[in-house]
Amino acid sequence: LQSSLAKRAQSSCELCLATSPLSKYAVIKRDNPHVDQFLCICATCQDLLDTKPFVANNHWKCLQKQIQEPLIPLQIMLCRILTKLETQQVEWAEDLLDQLFFGIDILDLADENYL
DSSP: OHHHHHHHHTTSOTTTOOOSOEEEEESSOOSSOOGGGEEEEEHHHHHHHHSSSOOOOGGGGGGGGGTTOOOHHHHHHHHHHHHHHHHTTOHHHHHHHHHOOOOHHHHHHHHTTOO
16 A cells, blocks of 8 residues: 555655655545555645644645646545635635535545544
8 A cells, every 4th residue: 555655646745745755644534445545745744734723824835736636535635625724714725726626526525534
């Protein structure tokens, strides 16, 4: 699983594209782990995702570079993070959400295990 993730990520954080050390992050929690349930993310993204309550941070502007990526776990995290930023009235996140279309399956999965 780890080698498949690393190969897919091409040694970059799948959220912000940083090349710092990466770890796997469970986007969808299921009993039988599969590569499509995880992202490779950097320590900065991990720390921001782990911070409760979720805090708006300019680091997330990096997501603008990823909006065209079709990778399902990435689309789920884009939906989760941008929706959370929108509730905090972050204008650029609202604008980005207006540009995106998430299918019903992505929206359903994004609601599971929400940030």
